[in-house]
Amino acid sequence: MSCSIADLKKGERGIITDSSSDSIPLKLLEMGCLPGNEVTLLQLAPFADPMYLNVNGSHLAIRKETAALILIDKIDE
Amino acid sequence: MSKQINVALIGNPNTGKTSVFNALTGLNQKVGNYPGITVDKKEGVCKLSRNLKAHIIDLPGTYSINASSIDENVVVELLLNKNDKDYPDVAVIVSDVENLKRNLLLFTQIKDLKIPSILVINMADRMKRKGISLNIPLLEEKLHTKIAVVSTRKNEGISELKALIEDYRNISTEPCLDTSTIDNTYFESLKKTFPDQELYKLWLVICQDVNFGKVDRNAPDISEFKTKSESDIKRLQQKETIKRYQFINNVLKEGQTIDKSKATDLRSRFDRVLTHKVWGYVIFFAILLLIFQAIYDWASVPMDFIDASFASLADWVKEVLPAGVFTNLLAEGVVAGIGGVVIFIPQIAFLFLFISVLEESGYMSRVVFLMDRVMRRFGLSGKSVVPLISGTACAIPAVMATRNIESWKERLITILVTPFTTCSARLPVYLIIIALVIPEGSFLGFSYQALTLMLLYILGFGSAVFAAYILNKVLKTKSKSFFVIEMPSYKVPLLKNVGLTVLEKTKTFVFEAGKIILAISIILWVLASYGPGDFNNAETIVTAENPNLSEVELEDEIASFKLEHSYIGIVGKAIEPAIKPLGYDWKIGIGLVTSFAAREVFVGTLATIYSVGSANDNEDEDTIKSKMAAETYSNGAKVFTLASGISLLLFYAFAMQCMSTLAIVKRETKSWKWPIIQLIGMSAIAYIIALIAFQFLK
Numbered sequence: 037m038s039c040s041i042a043d044l045k046k047g048e049r050g051i052i053t054d055s056s057s058d059s060i061p062l063k064l065l066e067m068g069c070l071p072g073n074e075v076t077l078l079q080l081a082p083f084a085d086p087m088y089l090n091v092n093g094s095h096l097a098i099r100k101e102t103a104a105l106i107l108i109d110k111i112d113e
Numbered sequence: 114m115s116k117q118i119n120v121a122l123i124g125n126p127n128t129g130k131t132s133v134f135n136a137l138t139g140l141n142q143k144v145g146n147y148p149g150i151t152v153d154k155k156e157g158v159c160k161l162s163r164n165l166k167a168h169i170i171d172l173p174g175t176y177s178i179n180a181s182s183i184d185e186n187v188v189v190e191l192l193l194n195k196n197d198k199d200y201p202d203v204a205v206i207v208s209d210v211e212n213l214k215r216n217l218l219l220f221t222q223i224k225d226l227k228i229p230s231i232l233v234i235n236m237a238d239r240m241k242r243k244g245i246s247l248n249i250p251l252l253e254e255k256l257h258t259k260i261a262v263v264s265t266r267k268n269e270g271i272s273e274l275k276a277l278i279e280d281y282r283n284i285s286t287e288p289c290l291d292t293s294t295i296d297n298t299y300f301e302s303l304k305k306t307f308p309d310q311e312l313y314k315l316w317l318v319i320c321q322d323v324n325f326g327k328v329d330r331n332a333p334d335i336s337e338f339k340t341k342s343e344s345d346i347k348r349l350q351q352k353e354t355i356k357r358y359q360f361i362n363n364v365l366k367e368g369q370t371i372d373k374s375k376a377t378d379l380r381s382r383f384d385r386v387l388t389h390k391v392w393g394y395v396i397f398f399a400i401l402l403l404i405f406q407a408i409y410d411w412a413s414v415p416m417d418f419i420d421a422s423f424a425s426l427a428d429w430v431k432e433v434l435p436a437g438v439f440t441n442l443l444a445e446g447v448v449a450g451i452g453g454v455v456i457f458i459p460q461i462a463f464l465f466l467f468i469s470v471l472e473e474s475g476y477m478s479r480v481v482f483l484m485d486r487v488m489r490r491f492g493l494s495g496k497s498v499v500p501l502i503s504g505t506a507c508a509i510p511a512v513m514a515t516r517n518i519e520s521w522k523e524r525l526i527t528i529l530v531t532p533f534t535t536c537s538a539r540l541p542v543y544l545i546i547i548a549l550v551i552p553e554g555s556f557l558g559f560s561y562q563a564l565t566l567m568l569l570y571i572l573g574f575g576s577a578v579f580a581a582y583i584l585n586k587v588l589k590t591k592s593k594s595f596f597v598i599e600m601p602s603y604k605v606p607l608l609k610n611v612g613l614t615v616l617e618k619t620k621t622f623v624f625e626a627g628k629i630i631l632a633i634s635i636i637l638w639v640l641a642s643y644g645p646g647d648f649n650n651a652e653t654i655v656t657a658e659n660p661n662l663s664e665v666e667l668e669d670e671i672a673s674f675k676l677e678h679s680y681i682g683i684v685g686k687a688i689e690p691a692i693k694p695l696g697y698d699w700k701i702g703i704g705l706v707t708s709f710a711a712r713e714v715f716v717g718t719l720a721t722i723y724s725v726g727s728a729n730d731n732e733d734e735d736t737i738k739s740k741m742a743a744e745t746y747s748n749g750a751k752v753f754t755l756a757s758g759i760s761l762l763l764f765y766a767f768a769m770q771c772m773s774t775l776a777i778v779k780r781e782t783k784s785w786k787w788p789i790i791q792l793i794g795m796s797a798i799a800y801i802i803a804l805i806a807f808q809f810l811k
Contacts, residue, residue, distance in 0.1 A: 056348075056351065058344060058347070059595075061181070061519070061595055061597070062177075062179055062181070062347060062350055062351070062354070063176060063177075063181055063597060064597055065351055065354050066176050066177045066179070066215075066218060066354055067176060067215060067597070067599070068214070068215055068358075070354065070355055070358060071355075078381065078384070079384055079385075079388050079482075081388065081482055081483055081485065081486055082390050082483075082486060082487075083486050085485070085486050086482060086485050086486070086495070086596065088384070088388070088482060088600060092214065092215070092358075093211075093212065093214050093215065094212060094214075094215045094599070095380075095599065095600040095601070095602075096597055096598060096599050096600060097478075097481075097482045097485075097596075097597070097598050097600055098596060098597050099485070099595075099596045102595060102596070102597070
């Protein structure tokens with residue numbers, strides 16, 4: 037099933053399938069948000085936004101609206 | 114004569130690049146500005162051997178050489194311009210052992226510019242705890258470089274790094290990625306058009322010009338060559354990034370092993386508490402409270418000492434030097450003026466100490482994470498928290514700290530409201546007035562005076578946030594909302610880094626503010642010591658009017674008559690009608706006028722005016738505070754009462770009285786429109802609120 041990082045729950049993981057949306061800045065890609073890389077949702081701020089992620093070994097936080105643009109395949113535990 | 118080579122320190126933010134810089138240069142460093150922009154330029158000198166010295170530049174932290182801010186752009190412009198006098202003979206790329214994969218992206222880019230590049234793997238002391246092991250010879254071979262494994266915390270690896278820098282001629286300049294593999298057709302045609310140029314450099318110039326416009330850098334003129342649209346270029350950049358990561362993944366597959374079972378995960382344990390829905394905020398506010406207590410309580414001891422020392426210094430100058438105009442200028446103008454600057458040092462040092470510890474430890478990013486959603490409601494970004502907090506030290510670095518806010522609208526609003534936060538220049542004004550009008554005593558262990566100060570800080574933040582809310586509704590600027598922040602690992606701050614930051618920032622502040630204050634003090638003293646007409650016949654007039662006074666009383670009377678009829682007195686009297694409804698007399702009026710250059714001048718101004726206006730020089734150690742407390746109107750009523758004091762506090766809380774901030778806002782927004790709006794808007798609010806407060810309380 038195709039979903040985005042915004043659909044992850046705390047502790048869940050996924051593999052990025054697509055991050056080519058024009059609204060995703062280059063900086064985010066350079067930080068590792070590229071197809072094939074693994075992403076884990078580590079923490080959520082109050083109101084579930086922003087989201088604190090581990091992407092490809094990098095720890096970063098992005099807003100939910102950006103997270104919704106990065107498509108993933110969820111990894112079922 | 115010894116030879117000097119240029120070394121550029123480059124790295125991602127949070128890799129300990131500055132620690133490496135500090136370890137290499139020690140105190141041999143200075144901070145300047147890049148010409149034309151307000152990016153800090155840190156450079157230093159390091160002795161490599163008897164006849165070789167390294168001139169080291171600590172470039173702004175960046176994730177890649179595709180710049181997205183003016184700080185990052187400094188890095189690219191330097192690396193693209195071989196004629197720059199700082200163009201590096203060798204680049205030292207600092208990486209963090211825990212984020213090697215991401216850090217290597219930047220390394221491969223710089224390597225491909227064919228600059229001899231050394232890789233520093235920093236924070237090696239954390240390897241064991243994280244279960245990381247590296248095959249250094251293999252990595253060196255695959256990356257065609259030399260590697261220094263460094264731990265600045267344990268002071269290991271620095272001499273090895275120096276040896277590698279010294280031996281820079283033996284570093285291979287073989288690239289990591291063949292640029293043309295990104296898009297064969299495109300790069301082939303590029304190669305044909307510019308046969309003598311480096312392909313990767315050309316490509317960077319193209320990407321760069323898309324984002325930053327043409328800069329004169331002696332690079333080939335690529336304006337003729339436009340076969341791609343902006344989004345096509347971005348697609349190619351994405352492809353390049355993927356290719357680079359493929360290369361890096363291959364290198365690390367063999368060169369790095371991570372045994373997760375050996376890794377201890379302090380990060381998630383700390384995060385669970387520090388970013389907790391409730392505890393996160395509780396801890397944040399407790400830290401803020403601690404900072405205010407420190408500024409008020411702990412700093413007051415050295416401050417009282419400085420205040421008293423300068424009072425006795427002024428007396429000493431008068432005693433030792435022969436009486437005359439020059440001695441008066443020195444004692445009443447210069448010494449009083451410098452005292453007004455030096456007294457800031459303890460508080461500024463405390464503020465920068467806290468801010469630097471919060472940033473170094475990695476905690477500040479957690480605050481940004483926690484506050485983003487809340488701040489967005491007011492049109493701000495989570496990243497606005499950092500400028501708003503550092504605005505409590507000084508609005509100038511705070512306005513510059515807004516650069517990493519991605520959305521222009523959020524950034525503009527942050528710049529506009531930052532001057533509402535209580536900067537350290539307001540502190541001396543607050544402190545002296547609180548000490549004069551707020552009674553002593555305590556409530557729940559906190560003194561009334563400390564609580565008043567805390568309220569003023571809350572008022573500052575509150576009005577910043579409220580103003581942001583209004584601006585967010587009013588401003589029509591449309592801009593993409595985007596936000597990304599790295600969450601660095603937690604670290605115990607390095608004493609050396611914190612110490613150097615505090616030293617550097619305090620020094621800059623004191624010298625910058627000091628120049629203005631000193632100049633204004635001298636001008637004021639001259640204006641207060643000379644005057645037209647009646648001024649020169651003061652003695653005759655006063656003696657004629659008051660024939661029955663004793664000699665001492667007469668002298669006092671003459672001194673204040675002179676001040677009233679001096680040039681400055683005339684100015685003060687002229688504006689008195691406008692400020693009388695606020696509860697101020699003409700002397701405070703002069704303070705207000707000079708404060709528009711910089712707020713901190715207020716106390717110095719009053720100090721100068723009151724020392725000129727009192728004749729009893731032989732009294733011991735007159736502090737500024739006791740002079741102000743003794744100030745009365747002609748009918749005997751005190752000038753500084755609760756009502757006029759509160760009114761003054763509120764005026765200073767809101768008024769935009771800092772030329773340097775206005776200048777920096779102009780630079781950062783590239784328009785006079787915003788600083789003018791700030792000046793008029795904030796000053797009008799200040800006048801109205803101070804007026805209401807005085808009329809209500811009196």
